Amino acid sequence: MGIDLRGDAGVVALIHAVRVTTATIGGDAVRLRPPRNRVDPRAVRWWTAQELLSFVPIVLVLAVLAMLIPGARQWLWLSAGVITVLGLASTLILPRWRYRVHRWEVTDDAVYSRTGWLWQEWRIAPMSRIQTVDSARGPLQRSFGLASITVTTASAKGAIVIDGLDHELAADLVQQLTEVTQATPGDAT
Amino acid sequence: MTASVKSTQDTQWHPLDRRSLGVTAVLVGGALIGAGIPILIGMTRDDKPVGIVLAFGVPGVVLAVALAVLGDYLRWKKFSYRITGDRVESRTGILHRKHLSVHRDRIRSVDVTANPIYRAFGVAKVKIGTGQHGESDDGQVTLDPISRERADELRATLLDRTPTTATPTAVPTSDDAIATLDWKWIRYAPLSVWPVLLGAAAIGVVFKVADWFGAQDTVLHRAWEFIRDLPLWQAILLLVVVVLGVGLICTLGLYVEMWSNYRLEREPGPTLRLQRGFLTKRSVSLEERRLRGIEVVEPLGARFVGAARLEAVATGLAKKAEDEKVASRMLLPEAPLEVAHAVAADVLREQVAPTETVRLIAHPAAARGRRLRWALAGVAAVVVVLVVLGLTVTPVLLHIAWISAIVLTPPAVLAARDAYRNLGHGLSGDYAVTRHGVLARRTVALRRNGIIGWTVRQTPFQRRAGLITLAATTAAVKGAYEFLDMDAHEGVAFADDALPDVLSQFLEPVD
Structure with missing residues (x-):
């Protein structure tokens, strides 16, 4: 179907095969290594609190309704039970899983992060392209002594967010990155 | 040249053009009159005397226009600019x-x-x-x-x-x-969904206007009478020809409006x-x-x-x-x-x-597998819904289910294979090129020095298949341009080639 402007699909596949083979045989097959630093271990507790906050209020509301509305009682208890089980499971699993995945690194010329759990994402922003660096601390993060930093480039989609850093480390990073990026000429587009 | 540069360098504050008031008056007046005519016709149909309707309507329109012009006057008065x-x-x-x-x-x-x-x-x-x-x-x-x-x-x-x-x-x-513009290019305009969409829209407009004149039923009735006497296939053919014909005219008209003087x-x-x-x-x-x-x-x-x-x-x-x-x-x-x-x-x-010059590299066969599975899953979803409805509502749907399984599968598979064939990436001089898409195949050539970062994503399925989706972030409007389902190793090597000295420090050899 369609017209293939690349010409013979077989040739293209061959080019691909050759390229992949040379990459492997030449010993230069590479992959992204994980960024060097883990986030602060307290992030696990912070994420746990977040998970709890995301389902406990709903369960409470359902429980109250179950006590007030006799007609729908068993359905309300049932849904409260299901949400509790799912919520507890994600509270136990997700924060630890995230902690194993979330990593970050700042070198002389780039900021590098890995986030996610099942779906993972690696982001790299060259230092020369960084436009702004902010740190943010929500009330919940603050109570765990944590902060997030956001590194934005001129791209609407290139922002790197590193969550769960020790708040003093975050402040230092912001300071350091701001100094480097201000020294860079141009508008980083 | 010198004069114009000079005139854009003065420090005076300028107002907008005063003719803005005239534009507003015509715009608002025209819109109100346009909307008023159907109302007028509707009311006179209800046996209200034309004189009385007009006696209220005309001053109303005049007042509204006056208010709009006054509003625009205030805006004009308060707006100033300088260069x-x-x-x-x-x-x-x-x-x-x-x-x-x-x-x-x-x-x-x-x-x-x-x-x-x-x-x-x-x-x-x-x-x-x-x-x-x-x-x-x-x-x-x-x-x-x-x-x-x-x-x-x-x-x-x-x-x-x-x-x-x-x-x-x-x-x-x-x-x-x-x-x-080469007017021969207009032949490409109908090769899109526009004739169908515009044709359907035009038919809708006809009924809407007929409704204003209270003639919707008459129009429907006439159309039905005309179609009723035809065999089914002729009726369907007629409908398709009418919709597409009208749509074609609208598409060509739109093309003329958009691309004349290009x-x-x-x-x-x-x-x-x-x-x-x-x-x-x-x-x-x-x-x-x-x-x-x-x-x-x-x-x-x-x-x-x-x-x-x-x-x-x-x-x-x-x-x-x-x-x-x-x-x-x-x-x-x-x-x-x-x-x-x-x-x-x-x-x-x-x-x-x-x-044109880039030699695009095909993506791994696993990418084709993903696309085939998506296509078949899409067909399966339709069939399952029809089967469930067929079992619970009416058995007729069961027949529609197996028919749609047969009818939908080939185009879905063809589309999946085409989607895979259209995947490609490569470097050509100062550009990194990516291609993907079926309904609209897009080949993007991105200036390598315009790439301001990389994002690599991997779903659990991609991880198992050894694939990644690479995205080059740019300051351009779209923010990021994607290289879908690349080989995981080749993909990061490609990104490293495309923009040297950024990724290399984060790469390690595969053991």
């Missing part, structure tokens, strides 16, 4: 004063639009865009309206970075146009200027420095006949062109592929277009 040596500023707001100031170095695009009413009054609307990331309306200065001449002058001078002391650049003559040229700056439009004339000027690459877009229909359109990959172009159906980043309407490539090369100032 100094290094800034464009506007002051506006009746209660809440707002002062906007844009550095001239930051100006990336100047759009001039004039619809027929504006043109009758000799004015135009000018938008001066800064192309800053996260740009809301606040980031751009809109002069609505100023005189046609003033608009042309601003367009020519605001993006001109030539030092004022230098000798003026030669004014481009007609030979300098990068592209002008002209893409270079102006001093250097700036790319695109002009087009039959009734509503538009001019989009884009600073060439903002160009990050080019996109060759082949909608399915056009692809079959070897045609493609071009879109600019640039910063500072409207994300959603508010009053346009077509994004303002369109540089060339569907044209023969060799024309598209030639224009692309010219726009990028290259000998040959990277989209």
Whole structure:
């Protein structure tokens, strides 16, 4: 179907095969290594609190309704039970899983992060392209002594967010990155 | 040249063009009269005397127009702008004063639009865009309206970075146009979904108008009477022919309105200027420095006949062109592929277009497997819904279920295979090229120095299949351009090749 402007699909596949083979045989097959630093271990507790906050209020509301509305009682208890089980499971699993995945690194010329759990994402922003660096601390993060930093480039989609850093480390990073990026000429587009 | 530069460097505050009031009066009056006629007809049908209806209606329209003009007068009175040596500023707001100031170095695009009413009054609307990331309306200065001449002058001078002391650049003559419209290209217009959509819409409008005149039932009745006596296949054929015929006429009309007077040229700056439009004339000027690459877009229909359109990959172009159906980043309407490539090369100032010379590398077979599974899952979802409904509601749906399984599977598989075949990436000179898409196959050539970061994503399924989706982030409007389902190792090596010294420090050999 369609017209293939690349010409013979077989040739293209061959080019691909050759390229992949040379990459492997030449010993230069590479992959992204994980960024060097883990986030602060307290992030696990912070994420746990977040998970709890995301389902406990709903369960409470359902429980109250179950006590007030006799007609729908068993359905309300049932849904409260299901949400509790799912919520507890994600509270136990997700924060630890995230902690194993979330990593970050700042070198002389780039900021590098890995986030996610099942779906993972690696982001790299060259230092020369960084436009702004902010740190943010929500009330919940603050109570765990944590902060997030956001590194934005001129791209609407290139922002790197590193969550769960020790708040003093975050402040230092912001300071350091701001100094480097201000020294860079141009508008980083 | 010297005179115009001088006149844009004064420090005086200017008002908008006074003819704005006339535009408002015609616009509001026209809209009210247009809306009023059906109401009038409706009321007279209910045996209300025409005189009384008019006695209330006419003063109402006059009052509304007067209020609108008064409102526009206040806006006009409170709006002023000035263009100094290094800034464009506007002051506006009746209660809440707002002062906007844009550095001239930051100006990336100047759009001039004039619809027929504006043109009758000799004015135009000018938008001066800064192309800053996260740009809301606040980031751009809109002069609505100023005189046609003033608009042309601003367009020519605001993006001109030539030092004022230098000798003026030669004014481009007609030979300098990068592209002008070839009316033969109109043949590509119907090869899209537009005839169907516009045809259906036009039929809807007919019924709506008939409704105003209270004749909807009559029209339906007549149509039914006519169709009833025909055999079923003839009736269906007739309906299809009528809808497509009307749709075709509307599509061609729309094409004429959008692409008449199309002209893409270079102006001093250097700036790319695109002009087009039959009734509503538009001019989009884009600073060439903002160009990050080019996109060759082949909608399915056009692809079959070897045609493609071009879109600019640039910063500072409207994300959603508010009053346009077509994004303002369109540089060339569907044209023969060799024309598209030639224009692309010219726009990028290259000998040959990277989209043409690039040797695209196919993606791993696992990417085809993913696409086939998506396609079959889509068919399965339809069939399952039909089976469930068939078991619970009516058994007829069970037959529709197996029929749709048979009918839908081949095109789904073909589309999946096509989607896989269309995947590709490669480097060509200063450009990184990616291609994907079925309904619209997009080949994007991205200037390598316009890439300002990388994002690598991997779903659990991709991890098992050894695939990644790579995205090059840019300051251009779309933010990121994706390389779908690449081989995980080859993908990061490619990113490292495309933009040296960024990724290499984060790479490790595979053991």
